[in-house]
Amino acid sequence: MRLYFKYVSILFKSQLQYRASFWLLSFGQFLVPFTVFAGLYFMFERFGQLQGWTFFEAALCFGIIHMAFSLSECFARGFDAFSGLVRRGEFDRLLVRPRSTVLQVLGSQFEFTRVGRMLQSAIVLGWALYSLPVEWNTAKVTTLILMIVGGVFIFAGIYILMATLCFWTIQGLEIANILTDGGREMAQYPLNIYERWVKILFTYVIPFGCVNYLPLLYILGKQDGNEWFYMLLPLAGILFLLPCLAIWHIGVRHYRSTGS
Structure with missing residues (x-):
């Protein structure tokens, strides 16, 4: 972890070398999701509710998933931009260093300008x-924190899976945005508004529902069953990350240098 925070410190200082650019980009990131939230607001202004959900309940759902997404974009960006390391043959250098490839790729890039998106998510959440x-009680506060952390792990896991594909495809695949940007857009609304197959996919395969919708039912007092079950569901995000890391290590063993 000391090495990881060293990576964070170095890249943060490098990005602040151009302060005007940094703050303008951060301001832009603050405005980007604003239009999406405005759409949410005007939809509820027009229709009043959505499948029994009020505006502020949906806004809480929106704030949690966007906070998780912005944190993952900031701190797991190395995997999202991993195809460049493979294409340029720079992954070879990481393999000869006596440290985990996961740690090195994770620390290869951070997007601190995502602080603007984080700020907007925090305002909506607050x-x-x-x-x-x-x-509110200790259990509900803990559940809320776990929901954000679990969401970060899910997005990071998707980035890792898409990075692993680069060992065979070399170039990054735009289809990954279906699971990252698409997953974020889907999870910003309550899961019960979607078709059954969507609920199954995003609960049992990619568990966005386990870190957002279902624990939110507990926080809002809408759950139907044991409270502890709903409280612990965000841990599914951590469980999702484990097979993603295993697949990553399989990909590393099959890596062949591009020779660039």
Whole structure:
């Protein structure tokens, strides 16, 4: 972890060398998801509710998944941009270093300008929490934190899977955006508004529902069953990451240098 934070420090200082650019990009990232949230707001302004969900309940769902996405974009960006290392033959250097390839790729790139997106997500999240009549306790606060952390792990796992494909495809595949950007767009709404096959896919295969929709039912007092079950569901994000890491190591063993 000391080496990881060293990576963070070095790249943070390098990105601040051009402060005006850094803050302008951060401001741009603040505005990018604003249009999406505006669409959510005006939809509820027009129809009042969505499958029994009020605006602030959906806003809480929106804030949690966008916070998780922005954190993953910031701290797991190395895997999202991994195809460049393979294409240029630079992954060879990582293999001869006496440290984990996962740690080195993770520390190869950070996008600190995503602080703008994080800020907007935090504002929406805070507004929703302030406006909802939720009786907060230690269990619910812990569940909320686990939901964000679990979401970060799921997005990081998807980045790792897409990076692993680069060992065979060399170039990154745009289809990955179906699971990253598409997953974010899907998970920003309550899962019960979708078709049955979508619910199954994003609960049992890619467990967005386990880190957003289902624990949210517990926080809002809408759950039907044991509270502990709903509280612990965000841990599915960590479980999702484990096979992703295993697949990554399989990909590393099959790596052949491009010779660039």
